[in-house]
Amino acid sequence: MKIALITFWLLLPLGFAAWHFGPGQSHLERDDANALIQQAAAALEKEEYTEAIKNWSDALGKLTKEDVSLSRRLELEIAKAKMLNKKLPEAREELAGLMTRLDEDPEADPALRDETRAALANSRYYMTYLMKLEGLPDAAWEPEIEAARQEYKLLAESAGDSALAETSANDLEAAIRLARMDPAELYGLPIPSQ
Numbered sequence: 001m002k003i004a005l006i007t008f009w010l011l012l013p014l015g016f017a018a019w020h021f022g023p024g025q026s027h028l029e030r031d032d033a034n035a036l037i038q039q040a041a042a043a044l045e046k047e048e049y050t051e052a053i054k055n056w057s058d059a060l061g062k063l064t065k066e067d068v069s070l071s072r073r074l075e076l077e078i079a080k081a082k083m084l085n086k087k088l089p090e091a092r093e094e095l096a097g098l099m100t101r102l103d104e105d106p107e108a109d110p111a112l113r114d115e116t117r118a119a120l121a122n123s124r125y126y127m128t129y130l131m132k133l134e135g136l137p138d139a140a141w142e143p144e145i146e147a148a149r150q151e152y153k154l155l156a157e158s159a160g161d162s163a164l165a166e167t168s169a170n171d172l173e174a175a176i177r178l179a180r181m182d183p184a185e186l187y188g189l190p191i192p193s194q
Helices: 002-021 026-043 049-062 068-084 087-106 110-135 138-158 165-178
Strands: none
Touching: 026 049, 026 068, 049 068, 068 087, 068 110, 087 110, 110 138, 110 165, 138 165
16 A cells, blocks of 8 residues: 555656646646736737737737637737727728628627627728828728728617617718718818727
């Protein structure tokens, strides 16, 4: 009995080491990802958007394939930070891709889907505003504002009586006003921000 107990006691560190260097690595990666997410949130509060994007991207690289929901959340946060960091066209493309993946996945989180749709609609709105300021022809910006209008309408109708419905209804009105405005009317106005 004594030999079995001593053998077990001596093999215990070996078992722990096998777990640590095997399955335990995924736990360490997840801990590193959580630390990077917290750093990104702190950077976002300080309006250091480049740092936040870098930390979220690094955290995204540390997640496993099973962390689909968190990965999509981080993709959304990266795109929103890019919008704030004056990378609107890049953010708009990423949001469109994420929205497509969310629409194709029946198990996707509805709240994440709505938040992504709202961010995509906002990016389309701001793209339209900039296109109109640049004096691009109607054929260039009309598809963008029409898509934004439809997304705002969908959000307003599907959100019920929530705050998102009210915000989306106000955004819908703003999109309609922007579509009707003459580019000369925009020159004296401040550029809208998030």
